Amino acid sequence: MPAPAPAIALLRERIARIGRIHARGSAERSIPFGIDAIDQALPTGGIRQGALHEAASAGADTEHAAAATLFIAGILARLDGPILWVLRQADLFAPGLTAAGLNPDRIVFAEAGKAVLPVMEEGLRHPGLCAVVAEHTGRLSLVASRRLQLAAEQTGILAILIRRSPGFDDPALNEPTAAVTRWRIAALTSPPALPHAPDTPGLGRTRWQLNLTRCRGGEPGSWITEACDATGRLGLVSDTADRSVMAA
Amino acid sequence: MRRVVSVWFPTLPTDRLWRPEGEQRPNTPVVVAAGRVLMSANRIAADLGLRSGMKLAQAQALVPGLQVRDADPAGDAALLHRLAQACLRYAPLAAVDLPDGLWIDVTGSTHLHGGEARLLRDLTVRLQRRGLTARAAVADTPAVAHAVARFGAGGAVPPGSDAMGEFPIEALRLPADILANLRLMGFERVGPLAATARAPLVRRFGPVLAARLDQAAGVLFEPIVPVAPKTSIQARRTFVEPLMTAEAFSTVIATLIAEICNELEKASLGARGLDLRFERLDGTVQAIRIGTARAVRDARHLGRMLDERLERVDPGSGVEAMHLIVARADPLGFVQTASSLLEDTSADIASLVDRLANRLGEAAVYRIAPLESDVPERSVRIVPALTRPTGGWPADLPRPVRLLNPPQPIEAMALLPDHPPIAFTWRRVRHRVRHADGPERIAGEWWKRDGEWSSVRDYFQVEDDSGRRFWVFRRGNGSDLRTGDMRWYLHGLF
Numbered sequence: 001m002p003a004p005a006p007a008i009a010l011l012r013e014r015i016a017r018i019g020r021i022h023a024r025g026s027a028e029r030s031i032p033f034g035i036d037a038i039d040q041a042l043p044t045g046g047i048r049q050g051a052l053h054e055a056a057s058a059g060a061d062t063e064h065a066a067a068a069t070l071f072i073a074g075i076l077a078r079l080d081g082p083i084l085w086v087l088r089q090a091d092l093f094a095p096g097l098t099a100a101g102l103n104p105d106r107i108v109f110a111e112a113g114k115a116v117l118p119v120m121e122e123g124l125r126h127p128g129l130c131a132v133v134a135e136h137t138g139r140l141s142l143v144a145s146r147r148l149q150l151a152a153e154q155t156g157i158l159a160i161l162i163r164r165s166p167g168f169d170d171p172a173l174n175e176p177t178a179a180v181t182r183w184r185i186a187a188l189t190s191p192p193a194l195p196h197a198p199d200t201p202g203l204g205r206t207r208w209q210l211n212l213t214r215c216r217g218g219e220p221g222s223w224i225t226e227a228c229d230a231t232g233r234l235g236l237v238s239d240t241a242d243r244s245v246m247a248a
Numbered sequence: 249m250r251r252v253v254s255v256w257f258p259t260l261p262t263d264r265l266w267r268p269e270g271e272q273r274p275n276t277p278v279v280v281a282a283g284r285v286l287m288s289a290n291r292i293a294a295d296l297g298l299r300s301g302m303k304l305a306q307a308q309a310l311v312p313g314l315q316v317r318d319a320d321p322a323g324d325a326a327l328l329h330r331l332a333q334a335c336l337r338y339a340p341l342a343a344v345d346l347p348d349g350l351w352i353d354v355t356g357s358t359h360l361h362g363g364e365a366r367l368l369r370d371l372t373v374r375l376q377r378r379g380l381t382a383r384a385a386v387a388d389t390p391a392v393a394h395a396v397a398r399f400g401a402g403g404a405v406p407p408g409s410d411a412m413g414e415f416p417i418e419a420l421r422l423p424a425d426i427l428a429n430l431r432l433m434g435f436e437r438v439g440p441l442a443a444t445a446r447a448p449l450v451r452r453f454g455p456v457l458a459a460r461l462d463q464a465a466g467v468l469f470e471p472i473v474p475v476a477p478k479t480s481i482q483a484r485r486t487f488v489e490p491l492m493t494a495e496a497f498s499t500v501i502a503t504l505i506a507e508i509c510n511e512l513e514k515a516s517l518g519a520r521g522l523d524l525r526f527e528r529l530d531g532t533v534q535a536i537r538i539g540t541a542r543a544v545r546d547a548r549h550l551g552r553m554l555d556e557r558l559e560r561v562d563p564g565s566g567v568e569a570m571h572l573i574v575a576r577a578d579p580l581g582f583v584q585t586a587s588s589l590l591e592d593t594s595a596d597i598a599s600l601v602d603r604l605a606n607r608l609g610e611a612a613v614y615r616i617a618p619l620e621s622d623v624p625e626r627s628v629r630i631v632p633a634l635t636r637p638t639g640g641w642p643a644d645l646p647r648p649v650r651l652l653n654p655p656q657p658i659e660a661m662a663l664l665p666d667h668p669p670i671a672f673t674w675r676r677v678r679h680r681v682r683h684a685d686g687p688e689r690i691a692g693e694w695w696k697r698d699g700e701w702s703s704v705r706d707y708f709q710v711e712d713d714s715g716r717r718f719w720v721f722r723r724g725n726g727s728d729l730r731t732g733d734m735r736w737y738l739h740g741l742f
Binding site for chain 1: 615618637642682741742
């Protein structure tokens with residue numbers, strides 16, 4: 001099945017949003033990735049708004065969660081409205097977000113120290129926002145995540161937790177939570193910048209192994225994609241497209 | 249935990265002679281005397297050896313041509329009262345500490361001013377601008393703060409620490425005859441006095457000594473009598489039966505807020521800060537303070553912010569009156585609300601920012617704006633959360649999403665002068681570089697610091713054999729040691 005052109009998807013999104021102004025919350029809103037294989041694995045055809053999602057980096061990047069942050073930034077870039085970003089420590093470098101198409105002007109940062117989750121919930125109860133992102137280190141209890149999920153459902157705000165951990169592939173990140181989807185992003189080696197001249201120095205587009213390790217009402221899956229471009233869209237890797245469908 | 253600031257004006261009577269500003273301060277020695285004793289000497293007189301407590305005749309003998317002014321305790325007290333009112337900007341409770349000081353109960357409101365140290369600095373600088381010499385200290389009890397401001401160096405005493413032991417017994421604010429007797433008995437410092445058996449002391453000197461010692465130790469609560477604010481908008485409710493529960497307080501808050509919002513609307517004002525005082529049965533006053541980023545007249549928003557702070561209030565044996573005061577107000581006209589026909593593009597996040605700032609402190613809620621600088625760590629600055637976004641983010645440069653601050657040293661192998669590393673070791677893990685892009689040369693900003701005149705950093709974007717991307721740089725241009733020491737650093741992660 002051919003993927004709809006990104007521009008058309010964008011227009012559809014916008015039309016749907018205009019229709020929703022009078023019936024806020026009634027329609028199931030979600031942000032499609034624009035890649036059929038991934039969107040079909042998700043029950044709502046994309047990242048559902050008004051729900052809690054988790055993203056973490058895999059392997060040695062679990063601590064800094066750079067790949068997970070770019071993945072999240074790509075999703076947020078395709079939404080409109082202010083974002084609350086709850087930090088534990090300030091190591092996020094805002095100019096880096098523009099690489100995934102997210103304008104840092106939209107973000108209000110809150111350095112919450114140990115109170116990341118309560119501040120996130122506070123943000124989720126404020127209807128003026130379009131998304132709340134929080135960086136959480138350590139365990140997340142089922143009760144705490146359910147509170148966040150309920151708060152997100154009430155206001156229809158997209159809630160994203162970036163799970164970080166100083167440990168390499170911390171098992172605490174695999175404990176059950178109330179999140180609707182849970183993503184693991186691992187970096188993959190990228191192909192040479194110029195496929196016809198592999199010896200030319202330079203960097204091609206980053207590649208990710210995108211693992212959907214949990215999905216409520218859907219099947220987990222795994223895809224190889226190209227990292228978000230300047231409009232926040234993932235790219236499908238052409239030479240591995242068949243493999244990724246099979247893996248799903 | 250209670251925290252109290254004490255401010256001491258060592259030369260208030262002479263400082264006061266040349267306020268308001270504009271009049272030139274004299275460069276001749278001037279003293280203020282009460283009767284035949286010196287109360288205060290200006291800087292020049294103090295340099296000549298004149299001290300408060302000296303006999304006036306002795307001072308005049310020491311310094312010929314000394315100007316002597318009569319003391320005016322009532323004027324001093326009136327000035328202190330005005331200063332205490334001005335200090336309400338820092339906290340909801342401020343009191344006059346006669347004859348030469350102020351007390352500010354900053355419990356729970358220091359985060360609005362960036363912490364205790366910054367609050368003290370701001371306070372003393374403001375007083376200095378008004379021509380007043382002042383020393384301030386903050387501690388757990390009024391007694392300790394009072395002593396540290398006068399007998400110590402001022403500054404913040406960490407919570408829970410015992411600072412009184414080393415001070416002379418004068419720091420206890422005892423009557424002169426008791427002090428003289430204690431000295432006769434050989435007591436010089438507070439520490440040994442506090443360690444002495446209490447009963448004989450009380451028997452000889454009366455309860456005042458025991459009370460002062462207990463106040464200094466924080467065992468006995470010492471109330472301060474707050475000054476009334478100058479503002480005109482306030483509401484007060486007294487209760488027949490004392491209130492104890494949070495629910496009861498919220499109900500009263502709702503009625504007080506409704507009353508105040510009504511007044512604010514009549515005056516076309518919006519609140520920027522609110523103080524709520526709880527007058528307890530035992531005569532002490534507790535207070536909470538909230539601040540807003542923008543003038544607000546929304547009863548629900550203000551009520552919710554006060555409710556969130558209720559947990560800090562200790563009702564003790566009951567609260568007999570509540571007093572809500574508009575500490576700061578700004579003009580606020582009528583605003584047209586967005587109609588549903590327009591897509592509300594500028595969603596209002598001011599109330600969220602207020603709540604978060606009250607919870608985390610004003611400095612913890614912010615936006616980031618770009619700054620014209622090539623040096624990565626200087627290319628962003630923190631701006632208040634409600635500033636209008638300026639845009640202008642450079643999109644064409646590769647910048648990492650996580651920046652390590654400070655950059656972490658790595659061991660790298662690279663060909664000079666301008667090749668990316670072949671491999672590097674970060675935190676004892678070796679990364680083999682498969683692809684790289686660069687260098688991007690960033691020169692030091694010589695107009696900021698002399699040391700950066702010739703310094704250079706060469707940045708590379710590298711991908712290791714697991715696919716992770718790093719932003720590394722080498723100090724120096726690779727050939728000239730004057731531009732840097734050629735060491736490698738990891739600065740960010742993509």
